[in-house]
Amino acid sequence: xxxxxxxxxxxxxxxxxxxxxxxxxxxxxxxxxxxxxxxxxxxxxxxxxxxxxxxxxxxxxxxxxxxxxxxxxxxxxxxxxxxxxxxxxxxxxxxxxxxxxxxxxxxxxxxxxxxxxxxxxxxxxxxxxxxxxxxxxxxxxxxxxxxxxxxxxxxxxxxxxxxxxxxxxxxxxxxxxxxxxxxxxxxxxxxxxxxxxxxxxxxxxxxxx
Numbered sequence: 001x002x003x004x005x006x007x008x009x010x011x012x013x014x015x016x017x018x019x020x021x022x023x024x025x026x027x028x029x030x031x032x033x034x035x036x037x038x039x040x041x042x043x044x045x046x047x048x049x050x051x052x053x054x055x056x057x058x059x060x061x062x063x064x065x066x067x068x069x070x071x072x073x074x075x076x077x078x079x080x081x082x083x084x085x086x087x088x089x090x091x092x093x094x095x096x097x098x099x100x101x102x103x104x105x106x107x108x109x110x111x112x113x114x115x116x117x118x119x120x121x122x123x124x125x126x127x128x129x130x131x132x133x134x135x136x137x138x139x140x141x142x143x144x145x146x147x148x149x150x151x152x153x154x155x156x157x158x159x160x161x162x163x164x165x166x167x168x169x170x171x172x173x174x175x176x177x178x179x180x181x182x183x184x185x186x187x188x189x190x191x192x193x194x195x196x197x198x199x200x201x202x203x204x205x206x207x208x209x
Contacts, residue, residue: 007077007175015147016166016176022073023128023171032130032170032194034062035093043095052103052184053095058196065091068128068196074173078124078200081177089123089199096138096184096193103184105143105160108199111152114179121147123178128196132170138187140166140174140195147177154181 001009003019010017023031038061043053058065068074069088079086107114113122133139141163143154154160165185166174176182178199187193 004077008080011077011081011175011177014144015180016142016144016174017077018166018168018172018174019073019077020168020172022071022173023067025169025171027067028130028171031064031068031128031196034064035095035130035194035196038062039093039095051100053097055093055095056090058091058093065196068126068198071173074126074175077175078126081119081121082124082200082202083120086200086202089201091196091198093194093196094184095195096187098187098190098192100138100184100187102138102186105141105154105163105181105183107146107152107181108178109152114150114152116148116150121177121179123199123201125176125178125182126196126198126200127166127174127176128198129166129168129170129172129174130194130196131191133166133168133172133193133195134189135165135167135185136187136189137191137193138185138189139193141183141185142166142174142176143181146181147179149179149181152179
């Protein structure tokens with residue numbers, strides 16, 4: 001089985017895959033440096049289901065971010081599931097600082113648009129890891145198979161036990177169906193976690209973020 005076949009299989013069954021070392025270590029570091037500079041000038045506190053630092057509309061600030069939009073190791077995989085008629089819905093950054101708390105598990109799709117089939121996702125998300133993702137610095141958590149649950153959000157009163165942490169080296173990319181329940185981890189370490197978050201979708205049901 002080729003790497004691409006493996007990645008397609010994992011997205012179909014689990015709702016996500018991790019492609020390691022999409023960016024070189026040097027390029028990931030360069031993008032992180034640009035992001036830190038933007039963070040100092042334009043960062044805002046983001047309190048969506050947790051606290052972190054947020055920067056929106058990254059392509060409007062620096063062309064270095066264009067390299068993540070149509071990367072040859074990422075975009076074809078998204079097009080396999082969503083077709084060629086897709087748009088970039090957002091490319092933002094979420095910086096999880098030391099002592100920032102856990103982000104609650106959530107999905108990104110409104111309930112009326114939820115599909116129970118893994119085919120033709122409403123949205124697919126990318127997380128570009130600019131630091132090594134570890135549990136200590138708040139690596140993204142995700143619930144395998146939750147894209148097939150039929151629920152936009154985790155059901156009230158239900159304990160979610162099978163939660164996986166996306167652990168991978170800097171330069172790796174987490175790709176997942178937007179219906180998957182996910183959330184950032186708590187940063188209990190001594191350094192910030194820098195990542196880019198992009199999403200792709202069909203149609204105009206959500207404005208560009």
